[in-house]
Amino acid sequence: MTAEVAPPGQPTAATATASGPGRLWRNRSLIVPPVLVLVGLVLVALYVSNQQLDNVEQRILDPGDLLDRLGEHLLLTGYSTLIVIVLAVPLGILLSRPGVGSAQTGVLAFGGFMQALPPFGVIILLAVVVGAGRLGATIALVIASFLPVLTNTVVGLRQVDPALIEAARGMGMSASRTLLKVELPLAVPVMVAGIRVALVLNVGTATLASYVGAGGLGVPIDSALKLGRAEAAFAVSALVAALALMIDWLAGLAQHLVSGRVS
Amino acid sequence: MSEPTESPPAGRSGQPDRPMIALEGVSKTYPKQQRPAVATLDLEVPEGAIVMLIGPSGCGKTTTLKMMNRLIEPTTGRIVLDGEDVTAVNADQLRRRIGYVIQQVGLFPHLNVADNVAVVPKMLGWDRNRITARVEELLYLVGLEPKDFRDRYPRQLSGGQQQRVGVARGLAADPPVMLMDEPFGAIDPITRDRLQDEFLVLQQQIAKTICFVTHDLDEAVKLGDRIAVFGPGGQLRQYDTPDEVLTNPADDYVAEFVGSGAAVRRLSLLELSRLELDQVAVAGGGPGPANGHPVLVVDDSGRPTAWQHLPGLAEPPPLVTVPLSGTVYDAVDVMLDGRTPVVAVVDDDRQPRGLLRWDALVGDLRTKGRRTR
Numbered sequence: 262m263t264a265e266v267a268p269p270g271q272p273t274a275a276t277a278t279a280s281g282p283g284r285l286w287r288n289r290s291l292i293v294p295p296v297l298v299l300v301g302l303v304l305v306a307l308y309v310s311n312q313q314l315d316n317v318e319q320r321i322l323d324p325g326d327l328l329d330r331l332g333e334h335l336l337l338t339g340y341s342t343l344i345v346i347v348l349a350v351p352l353g354i355l356l357s358r359p360g361v362g363s364a365q366t367g368v369l370a371f372g373g374f375m376q377a378l379p380p381f382g383v384i385i386l387l388a389v390v391v392g393a394g395r396l397g398a399t400i401a402l403v404i405a406s407f408l409p410v411l412t413n414t415v416v417g418l419r420q421v422d423p424a425l426i427e428a429a430r431g432m433g434m435s436a437s438r439t440l441l442k443v444e445l446p447l448a449v450p451v452m453v454a455g456i457r458v459a460l461v462l463n464v465g466t467a468t469l470a471s472y473v474g475a476g477g478l479g480v481p482i483d484s485a486l487k488l489g490r491a492e493a494a495f496a497v498s499a500l501v502a503a504l505a506l507m508i509d510w511l512a513g514l515a516q517h518l519v520s521g522r523v524s
Numbered sequence: 525m526s527e528p529t530e531s532p533p534a535g536r537s538g539q540p541d542r543p544m545i546a547l548e549g550v551s552k553t554y555p556k557q558q559r560p561a562v563a564t565l566d567l568e569v570p571e572g573a574i575v576m577l578i579g580p581s582g583c584g585k586t587t588t589l590k591m592m593n594r595l596i597e598p599t600t601g602r603i604v605l606d607g608e609d610v611t612a613v614n615a616d617q618l619r620r621r622i623g624y625v626i627q628q629v630g631l632f633p634h635l636n637v638a639d640n641v642a643v644v645p646k647m648l649g650w651d652r653n654r655i656t657a658r659v660e661e662l663l664y665l666v667g668l669e670p671k672d673f674r675d676r677y678p679r680q681l682s683g684g685q686q687q688r689v690g691v692a693r694g695l696a697a698d699p700p701v702m703l704m705d706e707p708f709g710a711i712d713p714i715t716r717d718r719l720q721d722e723f724l725v726l727q728q729q730i731a732k733t734i735c736f737v738t739h740d741l742d743e744a745v746k747l748g749d750r751i752a753v754f755g756p757g758g759q760l761r762q763y764d765t766p767d768e769v770l771t772n773p774a775d776d777y778v779a780e781f782v783g784s785g786a787a788v789r790r791l792s793l794l795e796l797s798r799l800e801l802d803q804v805a806v807a808g809g810g811p812g813p814a815n816g817h818p819v820l821v822v823d824d825s826g827r828p829t830a831w832q833h834l835p836g837l838a839e840p841p842p843l844v845t846v847p848l849s850g851t852v853y854d855a856v857d858v859m860l861d862g863r864t865p866v867v868a869v870v871d872d873d874r875q876p877r878g879l880l881r882w883d884a885l886v887g888d889l890r891t892k893g894r895r896t897r
Contacts, residue, residue, distance in 0.1 A: 422628070422630075424626060424628035424629075424630045425630050425632060425633075427595070427626060427630060428626055428628075428629075428630025428631075428632075429630075429632075429643075430595060430619070431593060431595055431619060431624035431626065431630075431703075432620070432624055432643055432644050432647075432694075433616045433617065433618070433619035433621075433644060433647060434616065434643070434647065435616045438647075443632055446634045447633065
């Protein structure tokens, strides 16, 4: 999912001594994914437009309808990721404070347990519990993508050099000021990496939301599959894949920016 | 290094012996531990003095230092800063009044040099112009050209440069007291030596009260006005001038810690200007060679160029000189280097002021004043 862009640690170290060829290479690695996605989408569009589309397929691939579904899909992804950030980041900060001790292991283990739950099962289960619709789907997405943000917040804060914290406290920074001015700025690249994983997970998982009537791009895929229109299912799936890649790319861009600033 | 006048000397500035920091009955015992990390301790740091806390690992010297700014809260006792009991005041406010420099430097990698130095002034609410001016002044003070270094990031600096910025940051709000935890410990020996020299010059300008943790006896002797030797169990074994610690160790532990090199180390404490040097005459002028004085050949400006006559030596050895501002250690170094048993001592204008013989080192060195040993 994140293979095409360098891991979070690397650009950090490289930015310091950015020389000509290195910069060029990194810029290329930032430009390549969207170009590839665009080429892929054009190819799929060409393929589809060369097919003789029947009524059903035309209805499934209706641009206006697809755009609506795309909007729903993005909203589901956006809301769930936002909720994850609002919940997991403060929890991660709390868990990284000294004195929490063993609670950290416990909470992270619980996070791992939630992550291990199959999203499809959770979506159905929540539809039963809170009723079908967006609410249940959003909660299911939050559960599915909670862990990467939580762990990366904890890990990001834990990897801050203790000498920096000692220096900050020794100069008279309060604990909260140290967190805001030293620890969080230095943890942000790792935290953003976690948010990026959550975003990409959510884009993929949101296709399942159609099963509980929460809309999204899962709806046309579902109907294409049920009606045996493989080409249409393929085209919409390609759209979802392209969306995931583009969101990953955008998040990668953000990650690159923050780590360049912090390194 | 320390003035020969009063005992014990109160630091280079020669101010009265007023304690700037006083630890009164301070001890530290960590929870769930039987033995204290620092046993009950009374320690006074005179204003303007450099006090070196030294001892082996785990002897409580760093703990003692961190209790002074309450990064570690003492279990018992009082901390008095400049006459004020600060044992219970707001610790963050207290630390803004005390400079703090650590071995790992701890420069914030996401802030440039100027912003790193400006951390404490910003917390104290200084206005922007005052901060900019202060940063400039400090960088200049620690030997970094402001316009070259202000905007750099810590990762773009060498270890020595980083520690200079670290010292500048510690000095930023002009605190009367500096706490330094092995600031030169992670720096290569050559750079360390230079930083130590610069540190002494800097201290002459700023005259701070400084507590300095080290495990390097040479550093302690070189920089300290006083040395506090800690032993196992966090006990203060001796607190005295470097000279006294080297010459009269308080107990066997200190004697062993000071070690076999003590006599040689002490040479670097003895300044040539404090010695009664043998007189030396100048060829062609003054009293002449008649009264058995050694005679130097000098050039037009009165600078010695060679020995003309040395009583007791048939063939005069090659001339070596050492500045009067140097120490006996320097004189020995020059003599060993030149393979000669005698060295001429010259002043800042390279005029001869006397001579020192090898024999006198192992015989009786006569010093001016009372400090003869």
